[in-house]
Amino acid sequence: MAAEGAPPFFAESIVFLAATVVAVPIAKRLGLGSVVGYLAAGAAIGPHGLQLLGSGEDVLHVAELGVVLLLFVIGLELDPQKLWRMKRDIFGLGTAQVIFTGLSLYVIARFAGLANSTALVAGFGLALSSTAFALQILQERGQMSSAYGQRAFGILLLQDIAIVPLLAMVAILAPGEGPSTFGDIANEILLVSAAVAAVILTGRYLISPIFLFLAASRAREVMLTAALLVALGSAGIMHSVGLSMALGAFLAGVLLAESSFRHTLEADIEPFRSLLMGLFFVAVGMSLDVSLVMGNWMVVAFGVATVMGVKGVFLWGLSRGTGSSNSDALRIAVTLPQGGEFAFVLFTAAVSNSLLDYQTANLLNAIVILTMLLTPLACLGLDRIATRMKERGVENPSIETFEEANPTVLVIGFGRFGMVVAQILTSEGHEITAIDNRPDRIAYARKQGYKVYYGDATRADVLAAAGAGKAALVAMCIENDKVMGKAIDLIREGFPDTLIFCRATDRAHVLDLTKRGVDFQIRETFESSVVFGRAALEALGTPLDRIDQIEEDVRYRDEERLAIQIEAGGGVSTTERVRNVGQRKKEPESHKKDAAVE
Structure with a gap:
């Protein structure tokens, strides 16, 4: 019996998924990035292409949640202290970029024949870059934590804040609108302040205890629901007072950046963010x-060239003038020259207030979309120029590729063993990230001054969020052999070049780790037994040179037994060969017997 009807948006979902499955891999294969693939897929299936789907405006309202979740994830990567250190980039560099670029584009729009109010809206709308687009490029290239990536993010954050006064500008310029009274302005300021305070207080004092309680229940789906609730709830609070939803989600993310649940939240949100971001670009x-x-190709081409040229020049010049190297300034200039998603919001508001006609708004939207489409090509062009310069033997070129090394150590398991390992690494100045799945252990470690995050090592997404792909070394200090084995397999599959050092519990575990191809393993009980035995012999008056000889013999026989077991592929008691290893080496009769180790 045939079904009576498909669920809502069922056919549209199939079309969307099929288009992205085809377009995105092709775009990435061509080196253009996934964003270009999504844009091309949307143009192909949309009302102006094959007409498989209707207007993109309805889809855009849902897809904007992707931008909200993206800013929440970005906020998780920035603690308040780091954000404060970025204040010059946000309020200095970001403000200067918006003002200088907006005024320059306004002057050009006036020369092009636009009315004063229309030119103001167009100029400052096109001065905004795409947060979603630029951050996607930075994340794909792994450059969010780089110096230029942080400066680019500071500019983008200011632009997200700037949409609020720009929308107010549209309301003021609208024909027939009178100025607001002092009481209205005061009420608006009070409402905004209350919303910001509500998000800050909730994130500071309530969310971490709630997640601590949920983590103890070991219910992953509840943690996922809570993560989405935090991100979307904070966005909703800001939206209710007229601020950017993305800004609210970002603020909540920053407040949770020092939480021990940071990496788990990021891993839980990531699939939803990726899907909704893809839907946004489609x-x-x-x-x-x-x-x-x-029909207006000359106007559009002039607009695209002008926007990307003017923004690129100001981005490069302002970045250089505020301390960036030529290399970083060029990277910023080719990452942020496009128009942004908030331009669509501003132009729509301008149409509603009779400041823009429908035809002009559509042309401006087309300019924004085409600048987005050309941005990956600009990044690709910079990379190729840098590569050719290096091939010609140019030393220390002022133009460099986007590649950057950032070695760290990921410590998995933060019990007594992991804490000592972390102490040794940090003493030498190495940066570590530590995860554990026991809230009580995390709380204790944080009291000792260590930043440890909640995370399940058997989840590939949590390992990636914790930095397994960027880590030069992963220190496996887990007590559970099965959990360690699964984590090793995930790291070997996803990040094959990462060094893996492991804590082994016994001889059988050593054999298993050797089969998995770890780079280093150590039996904690064996090593502590050797040290214990040395101390006992020394207390009994044995000469130090004799103690060294005995230790060397014990280690030799232990290593030979392990080699025989690995060769035979057996367990702890493989054959009689293992029991008789000690007799192969001529030595005093009292030392021929095997030491009973573990």
Whole structure:
């Protein structure tokens, strides 16, 4: 019996998934990045392409949640102290970029024949870059934590804040609108302050205890639900007072950046963020009216070249003037020259307030979309120029690729063993990230001054969020052999070049770790037994040179037994060969017997 009807949006979902499955791999294979693939897929299936889907505006309203979740994840990567250190980039560099670029584009728009109010909206709308687009490029290249990546993010964050006064500007410029009274302005400021305070207080004092309680229940789906609730709830509070939803989610993320649940939250949110971000770019691509572009191709081409040229020049110049190297300034210039998603919001508000006609708004939207489409090509072009310069033997070129090394150590398991390992590493100045799945152990470690995060080592997404892909070495200090084995397999599969050092519990565990190809393993009981035995012999008056000889013999026979067991592929008691290893080496009769180790 046939079904009566498909669920809502069922056919549209199939079309969306099929288009992205085809377009994104092709775009990445061509070196253009996934964003171009999403845009191309949207243009192909949209109302101006094959007409498989309707208007992209309805999809865009849902897909904007992807931007919200993206800013929440970015906020998790920034603690308040780090954000404070970025204040010059946010309020200095970011403000200067918006003002200088906006005024320059306003002057050009006036020369192009636009009215004063229309030119103001167009100029400052095109001055905004795409937070979603630029951060996606930075994340794909692994450059969010680089110096230029942080400066680019500071500019983007200021632009997200700038949408609020720009929307107010549209309301002021709207024909027939009178100025707001002092009481209205005061009420608005009070409402915004209350919303910000609510998000800060909730994130500071309530969320961590709630997640601590949920973690004790070991219910992953509840943790996932809570993560989404925090991100979307904070966004909703900000939206209710007229601020950017993305800004609210970012603020909540920053407040949770020092929480021990930071990496688990990031791993739980990531699949939803990726899917919704893909949907966002598809919706943007669907909005591209190809016929309008072709009919006004000279205007659109001039607009695209002007926007990318003017923004690129100011981004480079302001970055250089505020301390960036030429290399970093060029990277910022080719990462942020596109128009942004908030331009769509500003232009829509301007149409509603009769500041822009529908035709002009569509042309401006087309310019924004095409600048997005060309940004990956600009990044690719910079990389190729840098590569050719290096091939020609140019020493210390002022243009470099986006690649950057950032070695760290990931400590998995933060009991007594892991804590000592961390103490040794940090004493030498190495940066570590530590995860554990026991809230009580995490709380104790934090009291001792260590930053340890809640995380399940058997989840590939948690390992990636904790930095397994960036780590030069992963220290496995877990007590559970099965959990360690699964974590090793995940790291070997996802990050094959990472060094893996392991804590082994016994001889059987050593054999298992050797089969898995770890780079180093140590039996904690064996080593402590050797030290214990040395101390006992020394207390009994044995000469130190004799103690060294005995230790060397014990280690020799232990290693030979392990070699025989590995060769035979057996367990702890493989054959008679293992029991008789000690007799192969001529030595005093009293030392021929095997030491009973473990």
